[in-house]
Amino acid sequence: MTLRYLIEKEFRQIRRHSFLPRLLFIFPCMIMLVLPWAATLEIKDLRIAVIDNDRSPSSERLVHRIEASPYFKLTELPATYPKGIEAIEKGRADIVMEIPRGFEKEQIQGRTASILIAANSVDGTKGALGSSYLQQILMPQQGTASIRYRFNPHLDYKMFMVPALMTMILVMICGFLPALNIVSEKETGTIEQMNVSPVSRITFTLGKLLPYWMIGFLVLNLCIGLAALVYHITPQGNLCTIYLAALVFILVVSGLGLVISNYSSTMQQAMFVMWFCMLIFILMSGLFTPIGSMPEWAQTLTYLNPLRYFMEIMRMVYLKGSSFADIISQLLTLSGFATTLYCWAIYSYKKQA
Template sequence: MLTGVSTRYNDAISDIEKEKADIVLEIPASFDTDMVKERRAKVMISANAVNSTQGLLGNNYLTQIINDYSQELRTELFPASELSDASHIDAVTDYRYNKRLDYKTFMLPAFIVLMMTLICGILPSLNIVIEKETGTIQQINATPVSKFNFILAKLIPYWIIGLVILTLSFLVTWVIYGLLPSGSFATLYISAVVFLLGITGLGIIISNYSDTLQQSMFLVMFFILIIILLSGMFTPVSAMPGWAQAVAYANPLTYFIEIMRLVYLKGSALPDLFKPLMWLTGFAVFFNTWAVLSYKKRG
């Protein structure tokens, strides 16, 4: 679908950076002259290859359209005897942000998020319910510790664990795959802190509502599977049916995976990530407020 026409290449590329377009076709001003005089003209395709599969498919479709147009033009302008020397169009492709269309570059940032989610989402969900089963929660309830301080004390260790996992993941992806983010590590850590606030809060909510360890495990696996599969990790959100897109946009993983990929491949800075960061902040406030309110302190 054509989203716009621009007379300046930089304006068109800006649309890609703002995710208003996925691919740009640049037709030079000398296109007509080159076709007549040189019998050859060049056009340039700039494809957003953050998602390498999507970028490759988009380029292939557009290249096929250009080839069909070139063949049609040659047939109209030249007799059959001259078709071998007739004008043709050369399409030059520039894959932006992922020059070699390396799928690992696209998936590894998402797998880092997956590791953080599995550990920092599951472990908090088992925390309070274990104390319920062992009976130690009654002793805690008898203390003057407020609900806010109690939940905060439960969450801090998992925030630290999450940041350790993130650091180790950076190290592993660099040592084994030679992959480093194009953007700032500070941007990734700030975003990770906000994400961890939300995902650990969700785990505590599940633990608050569970009476047994088994019940908590069933609930957390149910929610974790949903948020992983509907996060855009494996399938672009835009390719999902409407109901799945609605779930994806209400999913903190969707926004953190987007941030990780943008920083790793495009080198995006905090101002560029304002929208997903605001969503993550909203999730963090919502889940942690719910976690504090849902904890019933008795004693």
């Protein structure tokens, strides 16, 4: 009965808060509706300037192929190479392509014509991807291999991002908000009253965590619904697999939040530690950069990051249709994190008599 009253007390406090109830639902909606469009590595509408020195039907067809591509936008047709470079320097073009004289003649005679590509590499990723896209258009069409893309046939980057963003939302709602709630009670002194009451540590802690766990699952369903409604992204695997993995992951982030709250005396201190942890976790989770592309020392550190394992689970279930048997290693690792963090939280929590 005591636990029930504590849970009711937490829900009343959340409801009475002027901003928190709106934050709990506006924040996930903003993450799901804005970040998949902004946090993308897809490069489109690259401005290209083409210098056509050949002026032949073949060169015109090539220019039309480039114009038809969704990755490029023809902005200029400079007469000379220096004028094309000037367009890059003045920000009117991202790439300059120069078609040499005799381009059509070389093709008729069966030889490969050389085409010059100059890319603005201030943004290295944009320059490299733009040049790569352009080279694929320039490749001869005869004898090309048939390519099939597994799990994401349309190469939609949002398919990769949306399941992972749900991880960030659960960390904030089920990990950091309960920790901030506990620290705020430290600052106001109300936790001292709980410490001298007959309420046990476990009951008090569950009373703080369970409301946010319930809200976390509610928000997770909201995110799954938004992914299906807005992006037409639905899990290929069983939804129960996601719920099971989310339950284990919530235990992990809640344990982390308890550890942070035990060592924090003020809200400012707790928020600083949480921001530091969140920044490291996000950068080392594979959210934006594939883990395989990181240096070896960074790849080793990612094994200590619980976000990595839950993101892998979400992407596996959403894209590959993985079952419980496929994610068992990630679940066992997350269970190990949860056990370690809760043992640490129990050890570091000192209830004053």
